Amino acid sequence: EPEVTQTPSHQVTQMGQEVILRCVPISNHLYFYWYRQILGQKVEFLVSFYNNEISEKSEIFDDQFSVERPDGSNFTLKIRSTKLEDSAMYFCASSEFQRGGTDTQYFGPGTRLTVL
Amino acid sequence: AQKVTQAQTEISVVEKEDVTLDCVYETRDTTYYLFWYKQPPSGELVFLIRRNSFDEQNEISGRYSWNFQKSTSSFNFTITASQVVDSAVYFCALSEAGGSYIPTFGRGTSLIVHP
Numbered sequence: 001e002p003e004v005t006q007t008p009s010h011q012v013t014q015m016g017q018e019v020i021l022r023c024v025p026i027s028n029h030l031y032f033y034w035y036r037q038i039l040g041q042k043v044e045f046l047v048s049f050y051n052n053e054i055s056e057k058s059e060i061f062d063d064q065f066s067v068e069r070p071d072g073s074n075f076t077l078k079i080r081s082t083k084l085e086d087s088a089m090y091f092c093a094s095s096e097f098q099r100g101g102t103d104t105q106y107f108g109p110g111t112r113l114t115v116l
Numbered sequence: 117a118q119k120v121t122q123a124q125t126e127i128s129v130v131e132k133e134d135v136t137l138d139c140v141y142e143t144r145d146t147t148y149y150l151f152w153y154k155q156p157p158s159g160e161l162v163f164l165i166r167r168n169s170f171d172e173q174n175e176i177s178g179r180y181s182w183n184f185q186k187s188t189s190s191f192n193f194t195i196t197a198s199q200v201v202d203s204a205v206y207f208c209a210l211s212e213a214g215g216s217y218i219p220t221f222g223r224g225t226s227l228i229v230h231p
Contacts, residue, residue: 033218041223042207042221042222042223042224043161043207043209043221044221045218045219045220048218056218058218089159091161093161104151104163104166105163105219106163107153107160107161107162107163108160109158109159109160110159110160110161112159
């Protein structure tokens with residue numbers, strides 16, 4: 001069964017460093033998303049991406065964040081200058097058709113980001 | 117604005133007990149979608165079910181069943197004859213067709229099933 005994959009599973013970085021989290025969505029899916037989950041809290045939407053551009057973003061997704069689809073398979077989330085409060089689990093998701101509401105989002109296993 | 121409330125923070129049961137996880141939602145849209153996801157201790161989010169607002173039929177999948185009641189804005193999830201492997205955090209989520217479609221998640225209910 002096709003699945004969303006994410007690398008790395010765990011990333012440790014120093015405050016102020018740039019990190020890139022990688023995702024490979026399900027191959028025939030057209031919509032891609034990033035979410036984060038601070039430890040013990042609920043899952044929060046960051047950004048959605050369709051047709052090589054951002055379609056929605058939340059207040060959390062400020063200028064420190066960017067997303068990119070550098071090739072036909074990868075979807076990346078970059079945090080330019082990490083802060084302690086960026087420590088969280090980051091989930092990538094993809095859906096086949098419409099913007100997640102009319103079609104199910106399938107989530108990757110997550111990348112745990114620890115900022116020291 | 118859409119909102120999802122999972123009032124039960126943690127539930128602890130003994131194996132083979134039935135358990136119901138509550139989910140209450142708020143929306144102004146007439147067309148919306150409700151989801152349940154499971155997050156086992158390993159951390160991934162596993163899709164369990166999607167239900168649209170026009171389909172109030174209850175659904176059963178093995179030991180899992182869902183009770184959708186628009187009159188009370190609830191979408192509750194029941195696990196029958198719980199097993200240790202059911203131990204996880206369960207999230208209910210809502211997305212609105214008239215809005216951005218982006219799901220809003222509840223805070224999750226941690227289910228602990230003891231042997």
